[in-house]
Structures are given as structure tokens and as C-alpha cells.
Amino acid sequence: xxETLALPTATSRAELYDALYPQLEAxxxxxxxxxxxxxxxxxxxxxxxxFFWVGFYIVKEGQLVLGPFQGPIACTRIPFxxxxxxxxxxxxxxxxxxxxxxxxxxxACSSASKSEIVVPVFNRNGTVAxxxxxxxxxxDDFSQDDxxxxxxxxxLLERKI
Numbered sequence: 001x002x003e004t005l006a007l008p009t010a011t012s013r014a015e016l017y018d019a020l021y022p023q024l025e026a027x028x029x030x031x032x033x034x035x036x037x038x039x040x041x042x043x044x045x046x047x048x049x050x051f052f053w054v055g056f057y058i059v060k061e062g063q064l065v066l067g068p069f070q071g072p073i074a075c076t077r078i079p080f081x082x083x084x085x086x087x088x089x090x091x092x093x094x095x096x097x098x099x100x101x102x103x104x105x106x107x108a109c110s111s112a113s114k115s116e117i118v119v120p121v122f123n124r125n126g127t128v129a130x131x132x133x134x135x136x137x138x139x140d141d142f143s144q145d146d147x148x149x150x151x152x153x154x155x156l157l158e159r160k161i
Contacts, residue, residue: 005020005023005044005047005048006019006023007019007020007048012145013049013143013145013146013149014145014148014149016048016049016149017145017146017148017149017150017152017153018149020044020045020048020149020153021149021152021153021156023044024040024041024044024153024156025156027040027044028040028041028156028157028159028160029156029159031160032160034157034160034161035067035068037157037160038056038067038068038130038157039068041068041132041153041156041157042054042055042056042068042069042070043070045070045134045150045153046070046071051071051134051135051136052071052072052110052112052113052135052136052137053069053070053071053072053074053109053110053113053133053134053135054069054070054071054132054133054134054135055067055068055069055070055071055074055132055133056068056069056121056130056131056132056133057078057085057130057131057133058129058130059089059128059129059130062080063077063078063079063080064077064078064079064080064085064086064089064130064131065077067130071135072110072112073109074109074110075107075109078107082105082107083103083105083106083107084097084100084103084106084107084116084118084133085107085118085131085133086105087105087118088118088119088120088128088131089120089128089131092120092122092127092128093120094117094118094119094120094147094150094151095116095117095118096115096116096117096142096143096146096147097115097116097117097142098115098139098140098142099114099115099139099140100113100114100115100116100135103116110135112137113135113136113137114136114137114138114139114141115135115136115138115139115140115141115142116133116134116135116136116142117133117134117142117146117147117150118131118132118133118134119131119132119134119147119150119151119154120154121154121157121158121161122158122161123158123161124158124161129161132150132153132154134146134150
């Protein structure tokens, strides 16, 4: 992959996810190190969409622990029963939150975060191994297009877990 992403300009998010996918696939398929794949995925998503924060929380020691990310400093550890990330882990499903202030138990790692989408990443046994957390500094910034695009991208990562 080149130093910058080859993405079309002035297009829909769905089209941007479609353009980004083969580039991430080429990166992930040839790299065996999970940390490298998570780091490049977070960087590519941040660059392509200019999201406020993009990162992974990995299941470790009975909680979610911060992994590779792009954006401001983040919460380091999240209990399974707390916040949007914990809810995603517990429910094992993608969660879109249009307004984080309205989500019961939301963890405010940054007051600039206004909306959020969290996608579970499953291991070969079908259990949640980590979550992909994407925050926006805009209200109601995520749609089904984001859920579909991010879920397709995490399927790439699941091949390596």
C-alpha cells in the first residue's frame, strides 16, 4: 500500500468504504501481526473519513483494554458492563449511538465525542475478541452504511484472530 490511501473524492460513505476495502484487504492478507493490522486499519479509517477517534479495545484480563487507535488520548480500560463498548461486547452486536449524552452509562473519554458506533470483532470460536470503536464530534454522524462498511472491514481482521 502506498503512503496515502487512493480514495475517490466527494462521494458517499458507502462508496468510500467500498474503495477502502480492497486496500485494507491487501494490507491485512499479507501481514500476520495483529497489532500491525489493527494499527493500519485504525489509521486508514481515520484518514479516509476524518473521524474524531478510531480504535480497538481488546478483551484482556476480564475487561476491554485499549489497543491501537488514532485520535486523542483515550480511556485505557473499560469494564464489560460499562459504556457503548461494554454494551457492544455484552450484546455481541454493532451499536450506533446518535447522541452519546443519551446513552445510559456512556463513558466520556472526551467531551468532544458526540456520536459513536462500536462493532464487535469475533474470534474463530465466535466470541467477541475485541471491539472497533469509532467516535465523531458531530451528532448523529453514523448510519447503516457505516455499520455495513465497518462490519465488512472487521471480517478481514477476524481472519487473523
